[in-house]
Amino acid sequence: MNTEFIDALEQIEREKGISKDLLIEAIEAALISGYKRNFNSAQNVRVDVSRHTGVVKVYARKTVVEEPTDPRLEISLDAAEQIDPGFQIGDIAEIEVTPRDFGRIAAQTAKQVVTQRIREAERGMIYNTFVDREYDIVTGVVQRQDNRFYYVDLGKVEAVLPLTEVMPTEKFTHNDRVKAYITKVEKTTKGPQIMLSRTHPGLLKRLFELEVPEIYEGVVELKSVAREAGYRSKIAVFSRNPEVDPVGSCVGPRGMRVQAIVNELKGEKIDIVKWSDDPKELVANALSPSKVVSVETDEENKVARVVVPDYQLSLAIGKEGQNARLAAKLTNWKIDIKSESQAGEDGDVLPQDAVSSDQEDYANTSYGADEVDAGEVRD
Known part of the structure; x- marks a missing residue:
């Protein structure tokens, strides 16, 4: 030498x-x-x-x-x-x-x-670069696929996207660009291994942070996320500034912000509801797009008994119970839904502080691939 x-x-x-x-x-x-x-x-x-x-x-x-x-x-x-x-x-x-x-x-x-x-x-x-980006979004290019994984090129390293972490409504081919959520970064004998997900609720949260400046700046807080990837999600948002409408901020002008997220998630419907520290109001909001007549809560057992108009019972429950199931995940309350006629037959008495469908206290909206349905956005 x-x-x-x-x-x-x-x-x-x-x-x-x-x-x-x-x-x-x-x-x-x-x-x-x-x-x-x-x-x-x-x-x-x-x-x-x-x-x-x-x-x-x-x-x-x-x-x-x-x-x-x-x-x-x-x-x-x-x-x-x-x-x-x-x-x-x-x-x-x-x-x-x-x-x-x-x-x-x-x-x-x-x-x-x-x-x-x-x-x-x-x-x-x-490893040091990506361990700091754990629980964040990355964009990569799909290189190949086997029976278990998609292999995604992130530039300096190849990450793995398990087929179980891909939404049932999507399929990738070679050279497709994909946004995914980093769930784990590990050191192995072959170098760092990076695990990705397209179904994790964190992906939805990060997408809103990217699209909504008010969330990124901390003015609007995303309090809770419930997701059934590829089909429907619910998020609960709260504004630290009373002059800023949290739901409207997430929707954006003419729905552009939320629509960009819906497009990224291949048409997954997204319900945006207003967060409340009052569990009655929160449960009522979470059942959007259904109107709610009353909510009675059992604090000890974390059970909410909800009464909805007869014609909205199926809407409140949702297809195969999806709406009620997501509302329960979002609020962390067990939700028992009855129609007004069922409540009357059972002899239930509406409490004095029932949440009425006529109240103007909360704003909820639901976005899908081609629609803005069920609920108004109120200032």
């Missing part, structure tokens, strides 16, 4: 951020193993690589004793004093034993070590 090798290490240090001294120390450690392997040496040796010239030297380290029993590990005091008169019993004497053709071995070993360290450093940098 020579000065050009040292210059190359300095360039790697500048471009990759890998310390030249650390690389040389790793090369020295690898050369010790290489020396012992190639020259069948059992003696204790030290390899020195000059930081300035790149010259490699091998030194045998031997303990100074009166009478050596193992000449590979020990040296007599008389022989040591010929090297340096200052040696005493117990000192370590170093004797240069650099083989004539060791330069070739050193060059090959150095190349392997540097390549490996660069690979390890790049993996470490990629």
Whole structure:
């Protein structure tokens, strides 16, 4: 090795951020193993690589004793004093034993070590980059698919999108661009592994943060998300500024903001409801687009008993119970829905503080692929 090798290490240090001294120390450690392997040496040796010239030297380290029993590990005091008169019993004497053709071995070993360290450093940098982006959105290009995963190129690394984390309404092909949510970043022997999802509720939350400046700035807070990926979602939003309408902010001018998210999610319907600290009002809002006559809550069991108009019972429950199921997830309350006639037959008495369908206290809206239905957006 020579000065050009040292210059190359300095360039790697500048471009990759890998310390030249650390690389040389790793090369020295690898050369010790290489020396012992190639020259069948059992003696204790030290390899020195000059930081300035790149010259490699091998030194045998031997303990100074009166009478050596193992000449590979020990040296007599008389022989040591010929090297340096200052040696005493117990000192370590170093004797240069650099083989004539060791330069070739050193060059090959150095190349392997540097390549490996660069690979390890790049993996470490990629891991550090993406571990900070865990629970965030990334955009990549689909490269291939097998029985379990889509493999998505994120630029510096290939991530995996399990088929179980893809919405049932979508299918990707080679070179398709896809936005996905990072659910996990792990270190493995083959480098960092990044797991993606298209069905995670966090994807919906991040999409709203990207599309709605008021959420990104913290004026509007997305309090809760309930999602059945590919079919329907509900979000509950709250405004820290009484002059800002949280639902209207998420909808955007002529529905442009929420429609962009609906398009990204391949037509998944999104209900946007207003958050309330009052569980009665929150449950009533969550059942949008259905109107609610009354809500009675059982705080101890977290059960809400809801009465809706007869003609809206099926709307409140939703197709295969989807609307009620999402409302329960959104509010974290069990919801029991009855029509007015059912409530009357059962002898239920509406409480004094019932939520009326005529109230103007909350604003809800529902967006689908081609529609804006069920509910008004009120200032």
